[in-house]
Amino acid sequence: MRKKQKTAWKEILKWEKEVTGTKPKMSTTRKILLILGFLSTLAAIALITVAVTQNQPLPKNIKYGIVLDAGSSHTNLYVYEWPAEKENDTGVVQQVEVCKVEGPGISGYSQTTEKAGPSLVQCLRQAEGVIPLKQHQETPVYLGATAGMRLLRLENKDAAEKVLSSVEKTLRSAPFNFQGARIISGQEEGAYGWITINYLLGNFKQSGWKKFLHSLKSVSETSGALDLGGASTQITFVPDEISSESPQNLLYFRLYGKDYRVYTHSFLCYGKDQALQQKLARDLQSTENSSLFDPCFHQGYQRTISVSNFFKNPCTSVEKKQFPFSQLHIEGEGNYEKCRRNIQNLFNKTDCPYSSCSFNGIYLPPLQGDFGAFSAFYFVMNFLNLTSDDPFTLDEVASAIKKFCARPWHEVKLQYHQIKEKYLSEYCFSGAYILSLLENGYEFTTENWKRIHFLGKIGSSDAGWTLGYMLNLTNMIPAEEPPAPPLSYGSYVGLMVLCSLVLVSVILLAWLLFHKPKCLQKGVV
Numbered sequence: 015m016r017k018k019q020k021t022a023w024k025e026i027l028k029w030e031k032e033v034t035g036t037k038p039k040m041s042t043t044r045k046i047l048l049i050l051g052f053l054s055t056l057a058a059i060a061l062i063t064v065a066v067t068q069n070q071p072l073p074k075n076i077k078y079g080i081v082l083d084a085g086s087s088h089t090n091l092y093v094y095e096w097p098a099e100k101e102n103d104t105g106v107v108q109q110v111e112v113c114k115v116e117g118p119g120i121s122g123y124s125q126t127t128e129k130a131g132p133s134l135v136q137c138l139r140q141a142e143g144v145i146p147l148k149q150h151q152e153t154p155v156y157l158g159a160t161a162g163m164r165l166l167r168l169e170n171k172d173a174a175e176k177v178l179s180s181v182e183k184t185l186r187s188a189p190f191n192f193q194g195a196r197i198i199s200g201q202e203e204g205a206y207g208w209i210t211i212n213y214l215l216g217n218f219k220q221s222g223w224k225k226f227l228h229s230l231k232s233v234s235e236t237s238g239a240l241d242l243g244g245a246s247t248q249i250t251f252v253p254d255e256i257s258s259e260s261p262q263n264l265l266y267f268r269l270y271g272k273d274y275r276v277y278t279h280s281f282l283c284y285g286k287d288q289a290l291q292q293k294l295a296r297d298l299q300s301t302e303n304s305s306l307f308d309p310c311f312h313q314g315y316q317r318t319i320s321v322s323n324f325f326k327n328p329c330t331s332v333e334k335k336q337f338p339f340s341q342l343h344i345e346g347e348g349n350y351e352k353c354r355r356n357i358q359n360l361f362n363k364t365d366c367p368y369s370s371c372s373f374n375g376i377y378l379p380p381l382q383g384d385f386g387a388f389s390a391f392y393f394v395m396n397f398l399n400l401t402s403d404d405p406f407t408l409d410e411v412a413s414a415i416k417k418f419c420a421r422p423w424h425e426v427k428l429q430y431h432q433i434k435e436k437y438l439s440e441y442c443f444s445g446a447y448i449l450s451l452l453e454n455g456y457e458f459t460t461e462n463w464k465r466i467h468f469l470g471k472i473g474s475s476d477a478g479w480t481l482g483y484m485l486n487l488t489n490m491i492p493a494e495e496p497p498a499p500p501l502s503y504g505s506y507v508g509l510m511v512l513c514s515l516v517l518v519s520v521i522l523l524a525w526l527l528f529h530k531p532k533c534l535q536k537g538v539v
């Protein structure tokens with residue numbers, strides 16, 4: 015190979031000697047240019063190597079946090095993780111584990127309060143397996159209880175305190191850093207749900223073009239949050255203009271250097287389980303015997319409820335009445351229209367002391383922007399196959415629910431035998447209730463219906479209040495935008511490579527122009 019090359023060179027020299035009649039000779043300028051070119055190439059290579067190696071991100075230092083969502087129907091334990099050095103960035107915290115606690119929500123332990131804490135042990139063990147042993151002690155653990163415990167506190171304060179003590183005892187005995195177990199307010203629940211989805215959607219901190227484009231628009235580009243639980247429901251959004259009519263519904267946040275004026279309201283007793291209880295309590299008022307035909311259950315479905323326990327609940331106690339029977343037999347009729355009319359009675363639209371209201375005389379400013387609807391809004395719509403990316407119209411949704419409600423129970427049960435009977439039997443009611451709440455309660459129309467997005471997860475994280483709660487308690491959302499390098503690591507390296515390539519090309523071009531190899535000279539080619 016080398017021999018071949020040598021011969022080729024000899025040939026070229028010979029040919030050059032023949033053409034020019036002189037020995038090939040390189041001028042001093044060319045020599046300098048050649049050396050310069052060579053040195054520049056070396057410099058460019060060195061520059062890229064240094065950029066890539068010196069600025070490589072350090073090995074990730076992961077932090078963890080645990081939040082238990084003690085809901086009315088059940089408790090979920092969430093484990094979150096984030097890179098320590100990016101703590102204040104938006105969208106860096108993500109859910110890595112969720113564990114559903116066996117049995118009822120903690121408010122379900124009102125008769126056996128000492129068992130509330132131990133019910134959480136299995137999920138705490140699961141979290142121990144996910145988080146590296148050496149980080150257990152530094153991992154914060156929070157428990158927030160929602161509407162189920164708010165109701166228990168109203169019904170029996172002592173029992174509610176005992177349940178909280180029991181869960182606190184268990185959480186303190188876990189190897190993590192216990193940070194508190196408390197009942198959060200409906201306002202907090204709404205606000206943290208709104209923070210969670212906007213954090214996960216990346217709506218708080220914008221960079222580059224997005225920031226520029228958004229600065230041109232006057233409206234705040236956040237998404238509203240609709241949360242439907244078992245015992246309460248929350249609506250939270252940034253209205254177009256805020257009036258100070260109902261200060262208890264307004265919250266002010268400063269996040270990443272921007273002010274947000276947020277409207278929120280939590281309706282206790284309007285979660286889907288308590289709404290059903292309320293509906294049954296009203297139906298009972300006009301019942302003479304122990305049988306009740308219910309249009310919101312499928313035809314052929316039967317359920318028996320105990321009347322004595324029924325009115326202990328603060329959501330139904332106003333309807334309390336003496337009945338000559340202790341058991342009530344409910345029989346399904348499967349009639350969607352009748353069910354909607356029946357549910358409508360839960361929303362009192364007559365009195366409104368403000369410029370506009372949702373229902374029961376509660377202030378609601380005009381709806382604004384997109385909404386993320388999660389928890390039971392998602393569970394129910396997902397079951398009914400109504401959550402596709404190409405959104406269904408309000409009419410399509412109504413007719414799908416109507417069709418589902420009209421199906422006989424034995425057929426539904428056969429098709430969905432894997433689904434818990436409690437859930438399955440109530441999807442007809444829940445579908446109708448969701449439409450009533452959104453259409454009659456909040457007054458969503460055919461037009462703005464398409465701005466509701468039913469979502470279970472955003473990325474790997476569940477939509478819900480827990481992430482926002484942890485972000486707030488760990489001070490992970492700064493009020494002011496933290497200073498950030500103008501370029502990301504990837505863009506920086508890319509730019510270095512591009513500049514180096516341009517540099518080499520310019521030098522090569524200059525060399526070619528000065529050197530003028532024979533092949534580029536006129537007449538040779």
Ligand SMILES: Nc1ccn([C@@H]2O[C@H](COP(=O)(O)OP(=O)(O)OP(=O)(O)O)[C@@H](O)[C@H]2O)c(=O)n1
Nearest residue numbers: 085086087088160161243244245246389390393
């Ligand atoms: N696959 C599922 C899961 C849950 N549910 C129902 O959805 C409702 C709400 O669940 P969730 O959002 O978990 O409510 P909680 O957090 O328990 O209640 P709250 O927020 O009111 O305290 C409950 O009635 C539950 O039975 C459902 O229909 N289908």
Ligand SMILES: [Ca+2]
Nearest residue numbers: 085160243389
């Ligand atoms: Ca909930």
